[in-house]
Amino acid sequence: MSRVYNFSAGPAVLPEEVLKEVAEEMLDYNGTGMSVMEMSHRSAAFQQIIDDAEQDLRDLMNIPDNYKVLFLQGGASQQFAMIPMNLMKNKVADYIVTGQWAKKAYQEAQKYGKANKIASSEDETFSYIPDCSDLAVSPDADYVYICENNTIYGTKFKELPNTKGKLLVSDVSSCFLSEPVDVTKYGIIYGGVQKNIGPAGMVIVIIREDLITEDVLPGTPTMLTYKTHADAGSLYNTPNTYCIYVCGKVFKWLKAMGGLEEMKRRNEEKARILYDFLDESKLFKGTVVPKDRSLMNVPFVTGDKELDAKFVKEAASAGLVNLKGHRSVGGMRASIYNAMPREGVEALVAFMKKFEEENA
Numbered sequence: 596m597s598r599v600y601n602f603s604a605g606p607a608v609l610p611e612e613v614l615k616e617v618a619e620e621m622l623d624y625n626g627t628g629m630s631v632m633e634m635s636h637r638s639a640a641f642q643q644i645i646d647d648a649e650q651d652l653r654d655l656m657n658i659p660d661n662y663k664v665l666f667l668q669g670g671a672s673q674q675f676a677m678i679p680m681n682l683m684k685n686k687v688a689d690y691i692v693t694g695q696w697a698k699k700a701y702q703e704a705q706k707y708g709k710a711n712k713i714a715s716s717e718d719e720t721f722s723y724i725p726d727c728s729d730l731a732v733s734p735d736a737d738y739v740y741i742c743e744n745n746t747i748y749g750t751k752f753k754e755l756p757n758t759k760g761k762l763l764v765s766d767v768s769s770c771f772l773s774e775p776v777d778v779t780k781y782g783i784i785y786g787g788v789q790k791n792i793g794p795a796g797m798v799i800v801i802i803r804e805d806l807i808t809e810d811v812l813p814g815t816p817t818m819l820t821y822k823t824h825a826d827a828g829s830l831y832n833t834p835n836t837y838c839i840y841v842c843g844k845v846f847k848w849l850k851a852m853g854g855l856e857e858m859k860r861r862n863e864e865k866a867r868i869l870y871d872f873l874d875e876s877k878l879f880k881g882t883v884v885p886k887d888r889s890l891m892n893v894p895f896v897t898g899d900k901e902l903d904a905k906f907v908k909e910a911a912s913a914g915l916v917n918l919k920g921h922r923s924v925g926g927m928r929a930s931i932y933n934a935m936p937r938e939g940v941e942a943l944v945a946f947m948k949k950f951e952e953e954n955a
């Protein structure tokens with residue numbers, strides 16, 4: 596067996612300890628004589644799995660009692676529609692567009708009401724986070740929407756926008772559980788789990804209870820109404836049982852590592868190794884304004900497309916894989932999520948130094 600350092604933006608690296616544990620339990624989960632994959636979602640064994648997963652997530656994020664945790668399907672992209680369908684009572688919402696994912700959410704919301712783009716960083720290829728301290732928030736906005744960590748561009752909101760009292764809705768897909776957050780500042784926090792938590796195929800929605808109502812836009816399908824899933828404990832229909840199980844293992848792994856304060860410390864340390872190198876390198880350059888740099892996704896370029904391609908290819912041969920940047924940015928991107936060990940980042944920087952010397 597030979598494992599690589601996988602810098603994929605998602606689906607992405609998972610903790611090796613977790614992969615080993617689920618492999619060991621593949622044929623017989625906890626004396627049930629079956630795999631979790633084969634288990635009824637109505638069984639006592641599965642109820643325990645989902646209850647534990649929710650409790651461990653609540654412990655990790657310090658989620659208050661007046662927030663529900665929902666394990667849903669359709670990915671983060673389905674939330675682009677589900678959020679306006681459930682929250683747009685006045686049919687007005689404000690969007691801060693800091694990348695492709697925020698833009699998609701903004702465009703989707705236009706189907707359901709008046710979506711206003713109140714700030715954007717598209718003028719500079721989304722390489723920074725706009726000043727959001729005093730935006731023209733619409734007086735009748737049902738919510739203000741952000742994508743907190745921009746997976747493709749490598750920017751992160753270091754400070755939440757001033758929503759002037761309006762509800763904040765945040766897509767945290769690529770920074771979920773990477774550092775502590777104050778859940779009370781949000782109406783909804785949600786994210787696809789395939790970036791920083793588990794396998795693909797699920798989105799976790801943390802939603803304040805008073806936002807869960809039957810008063811949704813006319814025609815909203817039952818399956819796209821938060822209340823349906825909240826009332827049924829995420830078991831209205833068959834959920835992604837195996838994904839919930841693996842995510843639960845990752846929550847336990849995070850707790851054992853010391854929780855989100857410790858993850859933040861580790862993530863800052865890993866990111867610093869890479870950014871410090873980028874700042875001193877004569878060949879490689881980071882593409883993001885330093886103050887807005889993400890701890891999770893680090894895009895960089897050489898400025899020469901052919902050299903970029905050569906780097907990606909040679910890095911892969913050295914066991915450093917999935918470093919190609921998103922097709923809309925080009926260059927390289929290293930995603931260094933929670934499960935990427937410090938050694939992986941050190942190996943990447945060592946390889947970049949060597950490549951720089953060889954191609955000077």
Ligand SMILES: *Cc1c(COP(=O)(O)O)cnc(C)c1O
Binds near residue numbers: 696745746769
């Ligand atoms: C990947 C990603 C998405 C899309 O997730 P899907 O689960 O594929 O729908 C949305 N937002 C952000 C920030 C992402 O990184």
